[in-house]
Amino acid sequence: MLDSVKISRRQSEIRQTLSGLVAKEAPSEDETRQMDELDREYRSNETRFRAALVAEDTERREAGAELETRADREWAQMVAGFELRQVALHLDEGRAMTGRTAEIVTELRESGGYRGVPVPWEALEQRAGETVSTGTPDPIETRPIIDRLFPDSVAARMGAQMVSIDHGEVEWPVVTQGATVAWQSSETGSTGAAQAFQTTDRALAPDHTLGCQMKITRKALKQSGAALEAAVRRDMNSAISVEMDRVVFLGSGASGEPLGVIAGAATYGISSTAIGAAGTWAAFRAAVVRFMTASASNGPGGVRALIRPEMWDAFDGAYVTGTAITEWDRLLKSIPAGNIAMSHNALADPAGDPLAVSSLLTTSAGGVPPIFVGKWGAVDLIRDPYTDAQSGGLRITALATMDVTVARPAQLELLTGIQIEAAE
Template structure:
């Protein structure tokens, strides 16, 4: 208990005792001495109370950062102990959740409505060391909220910011005003007409829900706990990561899918440039130059590039000069070290000659090129009927997400890369 609180309580006790003594018309000598003692103690406590407040205020300021982050850190440590095995058994057998898993599920239910058992996104992170042979989990480091779910996903490597929203919608205001600078042409002249400061809202809405279905046999449910824990985590993580990566870049905007960054580049206002030539460093260099001219990138090394493995194959086999050991790929990676190759986030090459697309992004002024939002936690729902004959368990994982582009100037799509 704080010293200031202890002193404050003692002062209340002294006031109560004095109130009973001063009400007497003829107090005895002992009562008079008691009043003098209590009065002296009260005055001393007033000085101690002020000193305690000053000391505690200084301690609060010193511990401010720790107090602000302690809640989030403690929750991250709890999520590290979350057991998906308990969730699977609760859905299959109706077993009661216990320990940290029960606390987290209860907390998630108090913040939103779920038909099944809510599972925090962080619980899907793959954990190293949880094997049957060793039986001793290795400690893991909880990563930032932006990339704790899919730290190796294409979206994270391309600079996207992953945020979690409890409920409702979020809008990011982006400045769109064209404020100009002007010099005073004469002593009494004007510096120019004022320009309105305008912004455009980039909304994120919970309009897109991804469903993952998983079938767990009765044999699997009876196997060792750690093996099931790791298998469920790995399978669900992989399925969600693969489909979310595809939807973020190639989402059609129809049938419940969000508008993908590459598929709906025109709708986001992203520049689309047709290369229509063999893959070369000069084609990508022109796009980087446009970035730098638009003040979106300070140097080529700040640009992130997403392309197909077929493009790497073509560029790594094309030499700059006859007899030279330098390829077009060497020139590209020398200037753009942040290159990501993916087959899921980019469509396969088509046409004759075969051509594909590429995406360039950059983080400018601390603002990521795009935002990926997830709502609440992953909702696990049990289907007790489809596999009842075999004693199996079928669960559906529902995840709500959306994607938006903050500033179109921070991205560019290249087409016709042969």
């Protein structure tokens, strides 16, 4: 029992005893002495009670922090023992799943409806020590999971945050209009008119489902053994990661795809600047200045840039006149190399005459990521034992529901028409 509770109960007993003694018109010497002792004890307990509350408040905070992180740690430990090969054998042969794999599947089924076998997103992480050459994967260590589906994906490197959603929709109210400040122009003058506090909602909805199909032959099922665990995870990880990176930035918003950040720049309200000339650090520097004047970034070190390999090639070959310094050297001097992501998948191919590409700049302001990527529930793994029945093979389909939205358009800027070759 907490000390504060014990002291509180004792105080209640003292008050009850004192009320009986005070009611007497002529208390004896012993009763008077008892009242003095109870009064001193009561005052002393008041001091002890306050001290106990202070000490227990610290303990409560520490215990609360422990409870907040305990569930995540326990779940990560369980997922570390999840075996995809058990899922594959269950779908192929009907073999019963055991251990942590069975526990996780059961828990996921209780929290949502799945036609096939639910597989946690974290199980697609490539685990340390996995190898195909020796055929002895080590599934004990897992990569750190910090609200991200694939830590090495382009979306993650550009500051996108992965949001886990059980069901329904999730939205973030973003402030578009708020407090105003003004000075009093005279002794009796007004300090200005107030304006309404307004927000706009950025929603993530489960309207977009990605299907990842895989064909597993009978030979692979019988010959690979435990190595199938690593192979299936790597293959699904790569396929989903590549497509996720593409739709986060280039998704059309049609044919089932979510609306990507670059393709939907006008819809999201993202500022777009046409360079229309050979790319230089000066063009990026101007964009960084726009970030800083919009209070979205404190400096170039907080800016992330998404570029195509062709742009790196052009920048690294463009020397400043009379020097051995390239435009790439100038860019790296202000924007850290770790903040630059190169991708031929997340940006459109070079086009036009002369050839030109686009680049996306993002930054996190006040701890708010520029892009939110929502993922619903778990990956739904469905079997198809009939299509390849003649060869004894198995086809599985993984269904993943995801969506994309932008928090604050001021945290993104699109640069278009960056020429990577000279005009003819």
